[in-house]
Amino acid sequence: MSSVDALHRESAVDLARACAAGERSARSIADAFLARAASVEPGLDAFLELDAARVRAQADAIDARRDRGETLGPLAGVPVAIKDLIAERDAPLTCGSRILENYVSPYDAHVIERLRAADAVLFGRTNLDEFAMGSTTETSAFKVTKNPWDPARFPGGSSGGSAVAVAARMAPLALGTETGGSIRQPASLCGVYGLKTTYGRVSRYGAAAYASSLDQIGPFATSAADLALLLGVIAGRDTRDSTSADEPVPDYAASLGQGVEGLRIGVPREFFGDGVDPEVRATVERAIETLRGLGAETRDVSLPHTEYGIPVYYLVATSEASSNLARYDGVHYTTRADAPDLEHLYTRSRGDGFGLEVKKRIMLGTFALSAGYYDAYYKKAQQVRTLIRRDFDAAFADVDVLVGPVAPAPAAPLGAVVDDALAMYMMDVLTVTANLAGICALSCPAGFTEGRLPIGVQLLAPPFAEPTLLRTAAAFEAATDYSREEPIA
Amino acid sequence: MSAWETIIGLEVHVQLDTATKLFCRCAYEYGGQPNTQTCPVCLALPGALPVLNREALRLGIRTALAVGADVATHTKFDRKNYFYPDLPKGYQISQFDEPFCSGGAITIEFKDGSTKRIGITRIHLEEDAGKSTHRDTGGSVVDLNRCGVPLLEIVSEPDMRSPEEAYRYLTALKLTLRYIGVSDCDMEKGSLRCDANVSVRPRGQEAFGTKVEIKNLNSFRNVQRALEFEVARHTAALEHGSEEIVQQTRLFDATTGETRPMRSKEQAHDYRYFPEPDVPPVTIAGDEVEAIGATLPELPRAKVDRLATAHGLPRYDGWVLAEEPSVADYFEEAVAADAANDPKAVSNWVTNEVKRVLNEGTHTIDAFPIPSGALSGLIAMQRDGAVSATQAKEVFQGMLETGDDAPTVAKARGLEQLSDTDALETAVRAAIDACPKAVADVRAGKEKAKGAIVGHVMKQTRGKANPGVVQQLIDRVLAE
Amino acid sequence: MVDPSVVDSVAALARLDLDPAQRERLISDLGKILAHIEMLDRVDTTDVPITSHPLDATDVDAADEPIASLPVAEGLRNAPDREGDLFRVPPVLGGDG
Incomplete structure (x- = not known):
């Protein structure tokens, strides 16, 4: 395990410990992951930008600090890949869009400040669906990221680049963002851990907004322990985000060994409908059996408004997005099209700068908010959202955690859904409700299809019950070996 | 309509x-x-x-x-x-x-x-x-x-x-x-x-x-x-x-x-x-609302109401004073400094002279060279006949320039008004002697003719005589 | 299908140029999506309040104390057109600010 060749297989927990202890230099860790990326990235296209010089400069600075006798932070020398939606000072921030193709951020997101303070190494900018609008990472204006388990298939999205970077061990950890499943779904399709944090758990400051009332930043990792490590660094109140919660940050690592004895697990029947692939269903049912075998109690519960999640999500998210993306107007910092007058400057810069999926969502949201339609669309959706929240409130009155599939199906071939107006949206049917309700949820590797495509199991818990998710995932991980399998790439 | x-x-x-x-x-x-x-x-x-x-x-x-x-x-x-x-x-x-x-x-x-x-x-x-x-070259910045x-x-x-x-x-x-x-x-x-x-x-x-x-x-x-x-x-x-x-x-x-x-x-x-x-x-x-409410100052209309009722001022004066709360405060301090002064007289001084200076822009009311008490002192001098209205304005200007109080400025500039009856009587008798025609006219009932006698006294005293006192003396001497 | 004129007016409101192919796609796709959304009509939302924020008010507010502004060179580093330290834009169609 100590050979440089195998260093990229080590956990973030081990790497950080070894770096802090002086057993490994941050530079040697960075070089190992850069070498790994050099070998596998060409077939996967997970990164929009990976600047080896910037990576090494950070690693060298961390080593210099340790050499001066300073105590290093909890992520000492650990590479963390960053979804290219999160602002990093002096680094490009494209959001996967032509309209920000040449944009360089003059400031750090809150989570980036936290990572720097923890002595992590910011490890490149990962690909995503344009402005996180997509479920396959194919709407990126720049490249199509491939699933490391089968490069002919998509990795899921929108945080597909981050999921692939971790799945292919190009980085031990990555940050993604969630609006309707953009961490959990690619995590499931790529066989890694992905956590959608409780709304308000992690500051959104510096993450380009898609839908403000749904967006959350969250971690990807190859184990529950690594997930807990990164979560502990990024969680907590930030006074630059009004929606950041004033809620203490628990010791997430401490929850890992608690087991699931006596844990009350709810199985929402609406998560096992006809649209769910039989292999996915069987895998999740086996996972539930495993948890029961570990001492958890299971019971059937109902989330009756689940089927309305997609229409509610697409109205709420696009309404907010239509406003959030108004700032990309060709005037102050975005790419500007040639235009003789201001009106054409707007319509051409935005017309040329945004891809079709983004335009579609801006159009839908603009329509839903426009005079005469607001009550029927935006308001109606926000009312049904209340009912979806109440479903979860009622369910969590009786259980500690809910278990179900993440995505209705495993990864499909590239191009299979991205051009179908509804098929891509329906992939989010089991993830969007958690965002609408603001609760936390996690995807954890739970098995494979016959064709060796990963399948994840989704765990959902009430607001700020991330420890419950981590404890359940860790117990499941200890009892199974899915997360130790590596993709072919 | x-x-x-x-x-x-x-x-x-x-x-x-x-x-x-x-x-x-x-x-x-x-x-x-x-x-x-x-x-x-x-x-x-x-x-x-x-x-x-x-x-x-x-x-x-x-x-x-x-x-x-x-x-x-x-x-x-x-x-x-x-x-x-x-x-x-x-x-x-x-x-x-x-x-x-x-x-x-x-x-x-x-x-x-x-x-x-x-x-x-x-x-x-x-x-x-x-x-x-x-x-103008097109576009905007x-x-x-x-x-x-x-x-x-x-x-x-x-x-x-x-x-x-x-x-x-x-x-x-x-x-x-x-x-x-x-x-x-x-x-x-x-x-x-x-x-x-x-x-x-x-x-x-x-x-x-x-x-x-x-x-x-x-x-x-x-x-x-x-x-x-x-x-x-x-x-x-x-x-x-x-x-x-x-x-x-x-x-x-x-x-x-x-x-x-x-x-x-x-x-x-x-x-x-x-x-x-x-x-x-x-x-x-x-x-929170209550705490904010507790810090509200007296509002303009309430202030004008109070200036009108407490000091008997016309509402017009009240509004002029209340344009700046600190000017109204200055007025009230000046009134309080000497209860014998007529508030209307104080208001006239503040709304005319003080505000004129403030409008010139070189002084603010908060650092006004004439403290409210000093203005009150000047008004008292005028009230008591120690200075005439014209002299008072000159004293005011002097106070503005030097920061000294009214008696100091009046003395330094020789602006005291002669109100001393004994001193003035000599001048009045001299004037009556010097103006026989005017005296004859006054005696014939032409009150206006008295002005020439007063003018003569003023000339003798270089303008310092208190006109009111002079008038009384003329009446008394002529009645002898 | 949605009424093409609705697509055109919404595109104008959103300041989006659409090429003819995109316009056709959006007429079709938005029609399908809106048809799907109609399922919300089945839900009785009488007296149901809206959820515009997932969590209850956190009432984060900041002290009224200045923090250094961004250096002007940083604020304008991505500006597509500028005149000195000002952003520059072409005239409004037909004059008038």
């Missing part, structure tokens, strides 16, 4: 005097170098988020309490979506259907002392936009320093019935806002802006006439002028059918005194208001 009735409502925007902007912590000062007072939030960079400046809300609540409005227990912010280069987010954070405050009124007062209550519909908080400047500065929008009821009432409303509102210290209300710096809505209808008709909005009003006088122009235009249209009045926005041109329609190149605005998801709803606790 005209056959037509004018209906006017005003929307006033005032910049609040906070240290930082409404949703970011940039300081703002008028006239700063372009784009030096900006940050990721007010530049609308990707990822930046707004955080409410609670102090702005507190100043808003202060304003609400000052106009007797109801403060909501729960309020929220909304996005108003539109594209403009001075609005980098593509939306303005404002308040749509749950403003923090509704109701209230400003009472305006006319010259004859009659009053009228102008209702306030609502007051809400919103952020200011940046500043676009046209270039944009400075975002002002972007995000807290504004209060104060919307009146359509309660005003004349341009003069609109003028009085604005004056009274501004005075109140300055009293409570929420804004400097300086129109030249754009910290107070006003749009006017006006319509005209046949008197007695219930339905409103066609409403026109007027923008680009850069002084209260121009608000009045623009409204006068519009009222005349509407009335002519109604009387002679000279044109059709259409609902539109018009711009006022201060050089011509006319309004003209703003060219509109867009379909009607659809602002697509919706709740601002980045700013959670705000709760306002009753004790």
Whole structure:
């Protein structure tokens, strides 16, 4: 395990410990992951930008600090890949869009400040669906990221680049963002851990907004322990985000060994409908059996408004997005099209700068908010959202955690859904409700299809019950070996 | 009485005097170098988020309490979506259907002392936009320093019935806002802006006439002028059918005194208001409101009422003194310094001489070279005949220049008035001897002729004689 | 299908140029999506309040104390056109600010 060749297989927990202890230099860790990326990235296209010089400069600075006798932070020398939606000072921030193709951020997101303070190494900018609008990472204006388990298939999205970077061990950890499943779904399709944090758990400051009332930043990792490590660094109140919660940050690592004895697990029947692939269903049912075998109690519960999640999500998210993306107007910092007058400057810069999926969502949201339609669309959706929240409130009155599939199906071939107006949206049917309700949820590797495509199991818990998710995932991980399998790439 | 009735409502925007902007912590000062007072939030960079400046809300609540409005227990912010280069987010954070405050009124007062209550519909908080400047060479340049500065929008009821009432409303509102210290209300710096809505209808008709909005009003006088122009235009249209009045926005041109329609190149605005998801709803606790209320100063009308009743001043004097609360304070201190002085005399001194000096701009009332007690001393000297009215003004000027008290200045400049009967009697007798014709005339009943004798005394005493005392002495000597 | 004129007016409101192919796609796709959304009509939302924020008010507010602004060179580093330290834009169609 100590050979440089195998260093990229080590956990973030081990790497950080070894770096802090002086057993490994941050530079040697960075070089190992850069070498790994050099070998596998060409077939996967997970990164929009990976600047080896910037990576090494950070690693060298961390080593210099340790050499001066300073105590290093909890992520000492650990590479963390960053979804290219999160602002990093002096680094490009494209959001996967032509309209920000040449944009360089003059400031750090809150989570980036936290990572720097923890002595992590910011490890490149990962690909995503344009402005996180997509479920396959194919709407990126720049490249199509491939699933490391089968490069002919998509990795899921929108945080597909981050999921692939971790799945292919190009980085031990990555940050993604969630609006309707953009961490959990690619995590499931790529066989890694992905956590959608409780709304308000992690500051959104510096993450380009898609839908403000749904967006959350969250971690990807190859184990529950690594997930807990990164979560502990990024969680907590930030006074630059009004929606950041004033809620203490628990010791997430401490929850890992608690087991699931006596844990009350709810199985929402609406998560096992006809649209769910039989292999996915069987895998999740086996996972539930495993948890029961570990001492958890299971019971059937109902989330009756689940089927309305997609229409509610697409109205709420696009309404907010239509406003959030108004700032990309060709005037102050975005790419500007040639235009003789201001009106054409707007319509051409935005017309040329945004891809079709983004335009579609801006159009839908603009329509839903426009005079005469607001009550029927935006308001109606926000009312049904209340009912979806109440479903979860009622369910969590009786259980500690809910278990179900993440995505209705495993990864499909590239191009299979991205051009179908509804098929891509329906992939989010089991993830969007958690965002609408603001609760936390996690995807954890739970098995494979016959064709060796990963399948994840989704765990959902009430607001700020991330420890419950981590404890359940860790117990499941200890009892199974899915997360130790590596993709072919 | 005209056959037509004018209906006017005003929307006033005032910049609040906070240290930082409404949703970011940039300081703002008028006239700063372009784009030096900006940050990721007010530049609308990707990822930046707004955080409410609670102090702005507190100043808003202060304003609400000052106009007797109801403060909501729960309020929220909304996005108003539109594209403009001075609005980098593509939306303005404002308040749509749950403003923090509704109701209230400003009472305006006319010259004859009659009053009228102008209702306030609502007051809400919103952020200011940046500043676009046209270039004659084509296009515009944009400075975002002002972007995000807290504004209060104060919307009146359509309660005003004349341009003069609109003028009085604005004056009274501004005075109140300055009293409570929420804004400097300086129109030249754009910290107070006003749009006017006006319509005209046949008197007695219930339905409103066609409403026109007027923008680009850069002084209260121009608000009045623009409204006068519009009222005349509407009335002519109604009387002679000279044109059709259409609902539109018009711009006022201060050089011509006319309004003209703003060219509109867009379909009607659809602002697509919706709740601002980045700013959670705000709760306002009753004790917060109470605590703010406890710090409110005496408001202008209450002050004028008190000046009138406590000191017997005409209301006109009260309003002049109350224009600046510190001037009114100065007046009251001067009155208190010597109970024997007539408050009206003190008011005359303050509203004429002191305010004249203040208007010259070299002195402020807070560091006025003549303390209120010293002014009181000067007034007492005049009252007691130690100086004449003309001399008193000279003494005042001397006090202003030297900072010395009145007796010191009067003595140094030889400005004491001779009121000593014994000393003056000699001069009066000499004058009577010197002016036989005048004496004869006075004795014949021509009172006016006495002036020549007084003039002679004045000449002898180089103007220092107290005219009142001289008059009495002449009467006495002639009666001997 | 949605009414093409609705697509055109919404595109104008959103300041989006659409090429003919995109316009056709959006007429079709938005039609399908809106048809799917109609399922919300089945839900009785009488007296149900809206959820515009997932969590209850956190009432984060900041002290009214200035923090250094961004250096002007940083604020304008991505500006597509500028005149000195000002952003520059072409004229509004038809004049008038």
